[in-house]
Amino acid sequence: MPCIERAQVISNSQVSSDLFEMELKAPQIVPLCKPGQFIHLRVSSQYDPLLRRPLSLYDVDRQQNTITLLYKVVGKGTEILSRTKSGEYLDIMGPLGRAFSWPQPGQSALLVGGGVGIAPLLFLTRELLEQGYKVKVLYGAQSSQDLAALNRFRRLGAEVWPATMDGKTGYPGLVTDLLKEQLSIQKTGDWFIYTCGPEPMMAQVAAYAHEYGLKGEVSLEENMACGVGACLGCARQLKSSDKSYVKVCKDGPVFALQEVELNPS
Ligand SMILES: Cc1cc2nc3c(=O)[nH]c(=O)nc-3n(C[C@H](O)[C@H](O)[C@H](O)COP(=O)(O)OP(=O)(O)OC[C@H]3O[C@@H](n4cnc5c(N)ncnc54)[C@H](O)[C@@H]3O)c2cc1C
Numbered sequence: 137m138p139c140i141e142r143a144q145v146i147s148n149s150q151v152s153s154d155l156f157e158m159e160l161k162a163p164q165i166v167p168l169c170k171p172g173q174f175i176h177l178r179v180s181s182q183y184d185p186l187l188r189r190p191l192s193l194y195d196v197d198r199q200q201n202t203i204t205l206l207y208k209v210v211g212k213g214t215e216i217l218s219r220t221k222s223g224e225y226l227d228i229m230g231p232l233g234r235a236f237s238w239p240q241p242g243q244s245a246l247l248v249g250g251g252v253g254i255a256p257l258l259f260l261t262r263e264l265l266e267q268g269y270k271v272k273v274l275y276g277a278q279s280s281q282d283l284a285a286l287n288r289f290r291r292l293g294a295e296v297w298p299a300t301m302d303g304k305t306g307y308p309g310l311v312t313d314l315l316k317e318q319l320s321i322q323k324t325g326d327w328f329i330y331t332c333g334p335e336p337m338m339a340q341v342a343a344y345a346h347e348y349g350l351k352g353e354v355s356l357e358e359n360m361a362c363g364v365g366a367c368l369g370c371a372r373q374l375k376s377s378d379k380s381y382v383k384v385c386k387d388g389p390v391f392a393l394q395e396v397e398l399n400p401s
């Protein structure tokens with residue numbers, strides 16, 4: 137069961153031109169958290185904006201009872217959030233949504249994240265490594281400065297391969313081209329794929345997974361209101377041929393790669 141908690145802001149700092157990291161103390165929610173889930177937070181105690189904003193669990197420290205968020209400033213809510221000071225309290229609800237599942241025994245994990253879509257993959261990496269899985273992370277960003285999570289992955293001891301469009305760090309170009317290269321080199325690898333990022337990127341990841349006969353999971357984003365399956369605000373068809381709709385907040389945000397039709401453009 138998710139809880140609602142007044143969480144104290146431990147820190148809130150800018151880590152790239154438009155990305156911020158916020159650490160929150162949330163002793164009630166932390167023990168329940170699983171990778172892939174999200175919290176739904178009120179960005180201020182004012183009535184505007186009224187609706188909560190969903191943010192992924194970027195990292196969770198079970199000893200310190202803290203949750204770290206990585207967020208991009210895109211509108212009013214995240215702009216207000218970016219001005220929150222340490223010591224203030226935020227009303228957060230969570231953890232919400234369906235978590236990632238584990239690879240089958242003997243499989244390794246191949247994670248592909250783009251931009252701020254890397255957020256749910258850090259906590260996943262932490263827990264996969266703790267469970268003894270081999271983990272490879274492909275991390276795409278526009279430029280070297282945008283690779284805000286890179287050092288956190290390195291500190292976890294993960295094998296992380298950056299790809300940047302400016303070509304200054306790691307593979308020069310799209311992270312999906314790096315994925316294609318890795319898959320063609322390691323044809324025999326039994327990988328379980330996890331992906332989160334811009335939809336065209338995830339569509340390409342799904343296409344390569346299909347080509348190489350690999351299974352995996354995708355984390356989807358939709359505008360959300362209630363966050364708990366009550367309002368239909370996040371309803372979407374997984375495939376255009378589907379008669380029924382899923383609620384991304386409750387049935388997801390994590391879905392099997394094969395069950396989702398992703399828009400490649
Ligand atoms: C399950 C889930 C996890 C998420 N995790 C993260 C995360 O870890 N880090 C992060 O930076 N963002 C994440 N998002 C997106 C984040 O919730 C939105 O960027 C945020 O709510 C925007 O609020 P705002 O008030 O700043 O922008 P608004 O003023 O509400 O909107 C500004 C622009 O962002 C778009 N937008 C708003 N909400 C969403 C949304 N939910 N998905 C996609 N586009 C949206 C709007 O259509 C508009 O174009 C997540 C979304 C979901 C559904």
Ligand code: FES
Pocket residue numbers: 359360361362363364365366367368369370371383384385386
């Ligand atoms: S946001 Fe209300 S049902 Fe998903």
